[in-house]
Amino acid sequence: MNRLASSHPFHCQKHTQFLSRTMSVVGFDLGNENCFIAVARQGGIEVVANEYTYRQTPAVVSLGAKKRFIGEAGKTAIPTNPKNTVYNFKHLLGRKYNDPFTQAELKRAFYRHTETADGFVGFKLDFQGETKTFTVQQIMGMLLTQLRGTAEMNLKMKVTDCVLSVPSFFTDAQRRALLDAAQIAGLNVLRLLNESTATALAYGFYKTDLPADTEKPRHVVFVDLGESSLQVSAVGFTKSNLNVIASASDPSLGGRTFDLRLLDHFAAEFKTKYKIDVFSSPKATIRLRAECEKLKKVMSAITNEVPLSIECLMDDKDVKSRMSRAEFETLAADLFERIAVPLRKVLADSGLAKEDIFAVEVVGGASRIPAFKNLILEIFGKEASTTLNQDESVSRGCALMCASISPVFRVRDFTVNDITPYGIELSWQNNGENNTSDVFAALHAIPSTKLMTYYRGEAFELSAQYKANQPTLPTVDLAVGRFRVEGVTPEKDGQPSKIKVKVRVNPSGVFNVEAAHRIEEVAGDADVAPMDTSADDDVDTEAPKDKKKKIVKTPLTVVPIVEASLPADKLLLVVEAEHQMIVSDKLEKEREDSRNAVEEFVYEMRDKLDDRYAPYVPPEVKEIFSTELSATESWLYEEGEDQVKKVYVKKLEELKKLSDPFVRRYNEAQERPKAEEALRSSIVLARKAVEQFKAGDEKYNHLDAADVDRVAVAIDAREKFVNEKSAAIAALPLYQDAPITTSQFVLEKDTFDALCTSVFNKAKPKPPAEPMQTESPVPAATEEPMKTD
Ligand SMILES: Nc1ncnc2c1ncn2[C@@H]1O[C@H](COP(=O)(O)OP(=O)(O)OP(=O)(O)O)[C@@H](O)[C@H]1O
Ligand SMILES: [Mg+2]
Known part of the structure; x- marks a missing residue:
C-alpha cells in the first residue's frame, strides 16, 4: 500500500475527513472470469480480499434451491449445478438475443436461455422451487451485490459511490445495461472507465518523471489480454495529463x-x-x-x-x-495472428513510430503466454514490459479515478482524456426527407458535446446510431437510441421555431441527447438568457435565420427511447426483486448457520464427553446425553435436514440444558483453584503485615491497633473459610457441583483486600516542621502501601 506522505499525490481532504466515513471510494474490475476490488484509504489504494481471503472473485452466479451462490461459492457450483450456474455473461450485457455474438456465446452455455419480450437475453434458472427468467442486468446486479458486500466488509461502511471498469469496445447499449445492473446492486457509478484506460491511469498516476505538459508526451502502449478479450491502447502521458490516442480490440479473443x-x-x-x-x-x-x-x-x-x-x-x-x-x-x-491485428491497428491509428513508444505494458492473465510476448517484441520492437500488477491494475485505476472524482480525497491534478471507439451519427426527418449527420467520429475524445440546430413547429425525433461499416464494431445492431423532443411550438407568425439540441458522449462513453431549448429571437429589451457555450461544436443543421436580435431560451423536454436501458418502472421492480433476494439469502444463511451450530455441537460434545468432560458428568447423565447426541445426529440427516431456524435454535437449547451443568463444572474446576490461590495469597500478605505491625515496624507505627486487630480477625475467618471449602470440594466427586463457585472466592478476596487496604494503606502523618537541626536528621519513613496482589 502506498504510504501517506505530505508530498504524496493522494490524501484525505482535511476539511472533508468526515466524508470518508460516509462516502466510499471504490474501483471494481469486472472481469469476464475474475473480478478485483480496490479501495482508497488514507494511505493510498489497496486491493482487498473476499471472505475466502482471495483477492480475485470469480464472475459466477449460481442459483440454488434456497439461496444464491455468487463468486467463489458460485465457481464450485459450476460442475455440480451447471444448469443453474451462469458465467461468461459480461459480454451479453445490452446485446440482442439474435446477435450472432450472443448466439456464439450461448452455444457453449449449459444453462437454459430465452429471448426476452424486448429481444434481449434471458437466463432460465431454477430458484426457490420455480423456473424464473433473469435478465443479464439482474445476474450482473447479483455479482455486483456480492462485490459490494466484499468492499463493505473491508471498509466497514456502506458502499455506494464507485467506478466500474468496462471493456473499451463496449457499445452504448452495453454501457447502459451495466449502469442498470449497478443500480440493481445499489451502486452509484461515478464513471465507467475503459479497462485499458484504468490500467494507463494506474501506470501514470504515481510516475514522478513524466515530461512537462509543454513537452513531448511519453507514449506507452497498454495491452490487456484477459479471459475473454484483447484490448490495446496507445496513451500519451505528461505530468498532468493522460491522453488516449488510439485504441483497438478483439472482443472475442482472450x-x-x-x-x-x-x-x-x-x-x-x-x-x-x-x-x-x-x-x-x-x-x-x-x-x-x-x-x-x-x-x-x-x-x-x-x-x-x-x-x-x-x-x-x-x-x-x-x-x-x-x-x-x-x-x-x-x-x-x-x-496469435488475430492478436497481431489490433496491435498493428493501434500502432497505425496512433501515428506513432516504434521509436516513439517508451514501453509496451502488458496486463491480463493470458498475457503470461510466451508467444504473446514474442508478438509484442515482433510488432513493437520492444520486450513486453510487466511493471504493472497484471491482475490488479484495472481495479487500481478505477479506484484512483473514483478518488479523483470523489470529494473525499485530494489527489494530484491528473486529467484523463479518453476516446470513444465508434463513430455516431444522428438522423431525423425534415419535410418528409431523411437526413443524417455525423456527430462524433470514431476515436473522438470523451466527454464531448455538440449543439445541433433545428427548425421545427412541433415535436420531433432524433435517432442516434453507429455509423455503418465500422469493422471493429462488435455488434450488428447499430441503433443507439431515439430521442423525442417535446413541447415544441411554432413562432407567433406560424414559422418553425429554432431549436438547439445538445448531444453528448459523457465520460462513461454513453451517448445522450442531454437537453433541447427553443430559441426565441426578440426585439427590444427582453430578458436575455445566455446561450450555452459548453458544447465543443455548434452545428446549424438547417437553413440559418437572421441572427441580429436578442434571444430567449425555453427548455424543452427530451424523452429518450433507448431499448438497452430499463424503463424506470421496470428498474424499480428488479431493484426490489434484488433486495428481496438479498434478504432471503441472509435469512437462509442464518438458517444454515443455526443448523451447523447444532451439528458442530453434536460432534464437539461427542469428542469431549469421553475426554475433558468425562469426570464431570454423572454416569446417568452421560448415558442420557450420549443417546440424545446420537438421536440428534440422525435427526439432522432425516427430519431435521431442512427445518426453519427456530427449530435448530430450540434443539440446541435442549441439548445445552443437559450439557451446561457439566460444562460449567469443568470450567469451574479450571478457574476455581486460581481464585482460591489468589485468596490464600492475600491472607499470607495480610498476615505478614499484621506481624510487622506487632513487631513495631516503623512502616506501620502510625496505625490504630484496633484496626489491625480487625484485620487479624478477618484473616482467621478467611483462613477457616478457605480451608473448610477446600476440604468440602475434595470430599465430593468431580461430577457434583462444588459447594463454592469461583466468583464466590473472588468476592471473598475482594472484600478482604478492601479491608486490608483501608487499614494498611492509611497515609502516614507528615512530621511537624522542626527548627534548624544541628544533628543529622532521622530519615523519613517512606510511604509504601501494602501490596495485596
Ligand atoms: N500463466 C498463465 N498462462 C496462460 N494463461 C493464463 C495464465 N494465468 C492466467 N491465465 C489466463 O488468464 C485468463 C484470465 O485473465 P484475467 O483474469 O485477466 O481475465 P478477466 O479480467 O477476468 O477477463 P476479461 O479481461 O476478458 O474480462 C484466463 O483465461 C486464464 O487461463
Ligand atoms: Mg480483465
Missing part, C-alpha cells in the same frame, strides 16, 4: 479462446482414442475444459511436453494425452 481450442483438440482426440463424445456430457466438458486451462498455464512456464490426465472422464474411462508449448503454438497459430 485466454478462454485458447482453452476452447485445446478443448476441441482433446475432445476430437478422445473421440477416436477412447470412443467418447465429451461434448455429450456437460460434466465431462467442464472437467476437460478446466484441465485444458491448467495445461495452458503450465505450458506458459515450461517448454517440455506436459501431461494431461483425467480419471473417469466419462463412461468410466480414464483419459491421457500430452502437449508441448511448440505444439500448442502451432495449434493456436491463427489465434
Whole structure:
C-alpha cells in the first residue's frame, strides 16, 4: 500500500475527513472470469480480499434451491449445478438475443436461455422451487451485490459511490445495461472507465518523471489480454495529463479462446482414442475444459511436453494425452495472428513510430503466454514490459479515478482524456426527407458535446446510431437510441421555431441527447438568457435565420427511447426483486448457520464427553446425553435436514440444558483453584503485615491497633473459610457441583483486600516542621502501601 506522505499525490481532504466515513471510494474490475476490488484509504489504494481471503472473485452466479451462490461459492457450483450456474455473461450485457455474438456465446452455455419480450437475453434458472427468467442486468446486479458486500466488509461502511471498469469496445447499449445492473446492486457509478484506460491511469498516476505538459508526451502502449478479450491502447502521458490516442480490440479473443481450442483438440482426440463424445456430457466438458486451462498455464512456464490426465472422464474411462508449448503454438497459430491485428491497428491509428513508444505494458492473465510476448517484441520492437500488477491494475485505476472524482480525497491534478471507439451519427426527418449527420467520429475524445440546430413547429425525433461499416464494431445492431423532443411550438407568425439540441458522449462513453431549448429571437429589451457555450461544436443543421436580435431560451423536454436501458418502472421492480433476494439469502444463511451450530455441537460434545468432560458428568447423565447426541445426529440427516431456524435454535437449547451443568463444572474446576490461590495469597500478605505491625515496624507505627486487630480477625475467618471449602470440594466427586463457585472466592478476596487496604494503606502523618537541626536528621519513613496482589 502506498504510504501517506505530505508530498504524496493522494490524501484525505482535511476539511472533508468526515466524508470518508460516509462516502466510499471504490474501483471494481469486472472481469469476464475474475473480478478485483480496490479501495482508497488514507494511505493510498489497496486491493482487498473476499471472505475466502482471495483477492480475485470469480464472475459466477449460481442459483440454488434456497439461496444464491455468487463468486467463489458460485465457481464450485459450476460442475455440480451447471444448469443453474451462469458465467461468461459480461459480454451479453445490452446485446440482442439474435446477435450472432450472443448466439456464439450461448452455444457453449449449459444453462437454459430465452429471448426476452424486448429481444434481449434471458437466463432460465431454477430458484426457490420455480423456473424464473433473469435478465443479464439482474445476474450482473447479483455479482455486483456480492462485490459490494466484499468492499463493505473491508471498509466497514456502506458502499455506494464507485467506478466500474468496462471493456473499451463496449457499445452504448452495453454501457447502459451495466449502469442498470449497478443500480440493481445499489451502486452509484461515478464513471465507467475503459479497462485499458484504468490500467494507463494506474501506470501514470504515481510516475514522478513524466515530461512537462509543454513537452513531448511519453507514449506507452497498454495491452490487456484477459479471459475473454484483447484490448490495446496507445496513451500519451505528461505530468498532468493522460491522453488516449488510439485504441483497438478483439472482443472475442482472450485466454478462454485458447482453452476452447485445446478443448476441441482433446475432445476430437478422445473421440477416436477412447470412443467418447465429451461434448455429450456437460460434466465431462467442464472437467476437460478446466484441465485444458491448467495445461495452458503450465505450458506458459515450461517448454517440455506436459501431461494431461483425467480419471473417469466419462463412461468410466480414464483419459491421457500430452502437449508441448511448440505444439500448442502451432495449434493456436491463427489465434496469435488475430492478436497481431489490433496491435498493428493501434500502432497505425496512433501515428506513432516504434521509436516513439517508451514501453509496451502488458496486463491480463493470458498475457503470461510466451508467444504473446514474442508478438509484442515482433510488432513493437520492444520486450513486453510487466511493471504493472497484471491482475490488479484495472481495479487500481478505477479506484484512483473514483478518488479523483470523489470529494473525499485530494489527489494530484491528473486529467484523463479518453476516446470513444465508434463513430455516431444522428438522423431525423425534415419535410418528409431523411437526413443524417455525423456527430462524433470514431476515436473522438470523451466527454464531448455538440449543439445541433433545428427548425421545427412541433415535436420531433432524433435517432442516434453507429455509423455503418465500422469493422471493429462488435455488434450488428447499430441503433443507439431515439430521442423525442417535446413541447415544441411554432413562432407567433406560424414559422418553425429554432431549436438547439445538445448531444453528448459523457465520460462513461454513453451517448445522450442531454437537453433541447427553443430559441426565441426578440426585439427590444427582453430578458436575455445566455446561450450555452459548453458544447465543443455548434452545428446549424438547417437553413440559418437572421441572427441580429436578442434571444430567449425555453427548455424543452427530451424523452429518450433507448431499448438497452430499463424503463424506470421496470428498474424499480428488479431493484426490489434484488433486495428481496438479498434478504432471503441472509435469512437462509442464518438458517444454515443455526443448523451447523447444532451439528458442530453434536460432534464437539461427542469428542469431549469421553475426554475433558468425562469426570464431570454423572454416569446417568452421560448415558442420557450420549443417546440424545446420537438421536440428534440422525435427526439432522432425516427430519431435521431442512427445518426453519427456530427449530435448530430450540434443539440446541435442549441439548445445552443437559450439557451446561457439566460444562460449567469443568470450567469451574479450571478457574476455581486460581481464585482460591489468589485468596490464600492475600491472607499470607495480610498476615505478614499484621506481624510487622506487632513487631513495631516503623512502616506501620502510625496505625490504630484496633484496626489491625480487625484485620487479624478477618484473616482467621478467611483462613477457616478457605480451608473448610477446600476440604468440602475434595470430599465430593468431580461430577457434583462444588459447594463454592469461583466468583464466590473472588468476592471473598475482594472484600478482604478492601479491608486490608483501608487499614494498611492509611497515609502516614507528615512530621511537624522542626527548627534548624544541628544533628543529622532521622530519615523519613517512606510511604509504601501494602501490596495485596
Ligand atoms: N500463466 C498463465 N498462462 C496462460 N494463461 C493464463 C495464465 N494465468 C492466467 N491465465 C489466463 O488468464 C485468463 C484470465 O485473465 P484475467 O483474469 O485477466 O481475465 P478477466 O479480467 O477476468 O477477463 P476479461 O479481461 O476478458 O474480462 C484466463 O483465461 C486464464 O487461463
Ligand atoms: Mg480483465
